Amino acid sequence: xxxxxxxxxxxxxxxxxxxxxxxxxxxxxxxxxxxxxxxxxxxxxxxxxxxxx
Numbered sequence: 236x237x238x239x240x241x242x243x244x245x246x247x248x249x250x251x252x253x254x255x256x257x258x259x260x261x262x263x264x265x266x267x268x269x270x271x272x273x274x275x276x277x278x279x280x281x282x283x284x285x286x287x288x
């Protein structure tokens with residue numbers, strides 16, 4: 236971003252293991268000054284070994 240444009244940045248990731256899968260996710264939002272704004276994490280029930288987004 237190089238601070239050329241004001242805005243927010245969303246970083247997200249997820250993973251799964253096995254079938255039926257144990258899957259989870261985590262994400263956070265920060266502004267272009269790299270300050271943390273919000274975040275979330277959780278478990279995805281009933282998922283398979285292919286995680287669709």
